[in-house]
Amino acid sequence: MNIAAPKGTKDILPDEMSRWHAVENLFASVCERYGYKEMRTPTFEQTELFARGVGGSTDIVRKEMYTFEDKAGRSMTLRPEGTAGIARAYIENGMASLPSPVKLYYDMSFFRYEKMQKGRYREFWQLGCEIIGSPSAYADAEVIAILDTFFTELGLAERQLELGSIGCPECRPDFLHALRAHFEPNLDKMCPDCNERFKINPLRILDCKVESCQPFIANAPSQLDYLCADCEEHFDKAKRALEALDISYNINRSMVRGLDYYTRTVFEYVSTHVGTQGSICGGGRYDGLVEILGGKATPAVGFAMGIERLLLEVEAQGIELPAAAPVDLFIISFPDTAVSAMALAQKLIRSGLSVQTDVMERSMKAQMKQADRSKAEYLVVYGAEELAAKQFVIKRLSDGAEETVSADDLTDYLLKARK
Ligand code: ATP
Ligand code: MG
Numbered sequence: 001m002n003i004a005a006p007k008g009t010k011d012i013l014p015d016e017m018s019r020w021h022a023v024e025n026l027f028a029s030v031c032e033r034y035g036y037k038e039m040r041t042p043t044f045e046q047t048e049l050f051a052r053g054v055g056g057s058t059d060i061v062r063k064e065m066y067t068f069e070d071k072a073g074r075s076m077t078l079r080p081e082g083t084a085g086i087a088r089a090y091i092e093n094g095m096a097s098l099p100s101p102v103k104l105y106y107d108m109s110f111f112r113y114e115k116m117q118k119g120r121y122r123e124f125w126q127l128g129c130e131i132i133g134s135p136s137a138y139a140d141a142e143v144i145a146i147l148d149t150f151f152t153e154l155g156l157a158e159r160q161l162e163l164g165s166i167g168c169p170e171c172r173p174d175f176l177h178a179l180r181a182h183f184e185p186n187l188d189k190m191c192p193d194c195n196e197r198f199k200i201n202p203l204r205i206l207d208c209k210v211e212s213c214q215p216f217i218a219n220a221p222s223q224l225d226y227l228c229a230d231c232e233e234h235f236d237k238a239k240r241a242l243e244a245l246d247i248s249y250n251i252n253r254s255m256v257r258g259l260d261y262y263t264r265t266v267f268e269y270v271s272t273h274v275g276t277q278g279s280i281c282g283g284g285r286y287d288g289l290v291e292i293l294g295g296k297a298t299p300a301v302g303f304a305m306g307i308e309r310l311l312l313e314v315e316a317q318g319i320e321l322p323a324a325a326p327v328d329l330f331i332i333s334f335p336d337t338a339v340s341a342m343a344l345a346q347k348l349i350r351s352g353l354s355v356q357t358d359v360m361e362r363s364m365k366a367q368m369k370q371a372d373r374s375k376a377e378y379l380v381v382y383g384a385e386e387l388a389a390k391q392f393v394i395k396r397l398s399d400g401a402e403e404t405v406s407a408d409d410l411t412d413y414l415l416k417a418r419k
Contacts, residue, residue: 018323018324019314022321023307023311023314024307026150027107027127028105030146030149031146034146034149035103036146037104038107039089041089041106041108043079044077044078046074046075047067047076049088050079050080050081052292053088053289053292054081054084054259054261055201056200057200057260058259058260059204060259064114065078065111065112066122080112081126081259082106082108082130082304083286083302086104086130087130087132087295087300090290091290091295096296096298100133100134101132103131104129104130104132105128106127106129108126109123109125110123110125112124118312124307125306126307127307128304129143129146129303130301131143132300133298134299134301137235137238137241137265139301140241140264141238141245144161144283144303145245147269147281148245151269154314155319156313156317156319158313158317159270159272160269161268162250162255162269163242163250163266164223164251164252164254164255165224165231165235165264166223166262166263166264166284167226167228167263167264168228168230168263172203172223172226174226175221175223179202179203179206179220182216183205183220189212190213190216193208193210194210201260205220206256207256207257224251235264252268257282257284259286261286261288261289262284262286263288264284264285264287265285265301266283267282267283268282273313273317275316276312280306281303281304281310283302283304284301285299326354326375326376327354327355327356327376328376328414328417328418329376329377329378329394330355330357330374330376330378331344331356331358331382332367332379332380335361336384337383337387341358342357342359344382347411351411352415353414353415356371356376377396379394379397380392380394380395381393390407391404391405392405394410
């Protein structure tokens with residue numbers, strides 16, 4: 001029986017890793033420059049964390065979680081998103097006593113039981129940021145500024161920032177009331193999920209993707225018309241900060257986000273490239289979350305960006321990412337020099353060079369082929385003569401040019417050749 005990778009998962013093969021590293025390293029570099037520090041949380045948590053922290057009315061909790069009982073009968077869930085785990089860790093590790101705001105970023109994989117589609121997997125990766133402890137709209141603007149810098153440095157030009165506000169516990173009840181009044185007469189024409197959502201949280205209906213529900217969603221009331229004075233001011237301040245940072249946005253009157261705990265600012269980056277529709281990244285403010293999880297009321301804002309979706313965009317928009325580091329040297333050896341060749345490779349590698357040598361005890365002809373495939377810059381044939389003379393003929397594979405170099409000078413020769 002052949003065992004295949006589970007449905008909805010994929011292998012990330014060596015050839016693809018340089019693309020992954022390019023976006024992951026750029027993201028880390030941008031976050032560090034804004035003063036954010038990386039953290040990681042466990043791959044699985046108590047189910048209760050997500051039930052409370054993501055929210056019972058969300059698709060994630062209702063349909064998408066990988067939940068299992070461990071051997072002691074406790075209910076555990078593979079993390080479907082990052083914010084709940086980070087908020088839990090923030091409380092549990094006493095991070096509230098650190099100077100505010102606490103600025104964090106992460107690069108982790110997540111698990112959701114979803115229908116497989118292009119850019120939609122059951123295990124996928126996200127790059128994300130959280131800034132915990134600031135109630136100010138400037139914190140909202142800062143996390144968006146991080147994304148703007150990241151996309152600019154990556155070269156992802158065809159993007160649009162969609163911006164909205166979903167109010168706060170003060171003004172949301174009026175909006176929910178208006179939503180209920182709007183949807184109620186049409187419930188019989190809407191999907192069963194929306195009928196369910198109507199009962200638990202009508203806000204969720206705005207996120208429905210079923211075609212026949214769209215006409216009713218399109219002319220639904222907008223939270224933006226129901227914001228209280230404080231939420232209105234917060235939203236204005238965020239918009240003014242973005243304008244000062246030269247970050248353009250599109251006000252989206254119907255945006256809701258996938259998690260229950262969002263308050264006030266919500267945003268998404270969508271691709272404007274023809275043919276690759278969809279959201280690359282989503283985020284928002286979640287002032288209620290830390291308290292819901294048992295901490296002191298603590299305002300926070302953050303975002304998460306799917307790496308697979310980002311890489312699809314990178315490809316669609318024709319962005320060249322740096323290739324894998326080149327191989328500096330391939331050493332061909334013989335049975336009587338193989339170990340010396342390995343020792344030489346060891347020395348060169350420890351000086352920072354990338355060097356390959358034969359560990360299959362193959363013929364010279366086979367090693368030549370391997371050297372070719374390795375795309376090394378230089379080649380050295382290490383025979384008994386070279387061993388005795390302590391010098392090598394080093395051959396540049398691009399044009400066949402040869403030079404004689406002593407064993408002592410080899411490291412410097414190769415390091416210089418790199419520049
Ligand atoms: P969608 O509406 O596409 O289901 P979402 O609202 O569930 O997205 P978030 O929970 O906000 O998405 O996650 C943030 C980002 O993570 C998304 O914008 C997307 O890039 C990525 N993402 C979410 N779910 C998946 C998945 N199943 N596979 C790959 N990437 C995903
Ligand atoms: Mg989803």
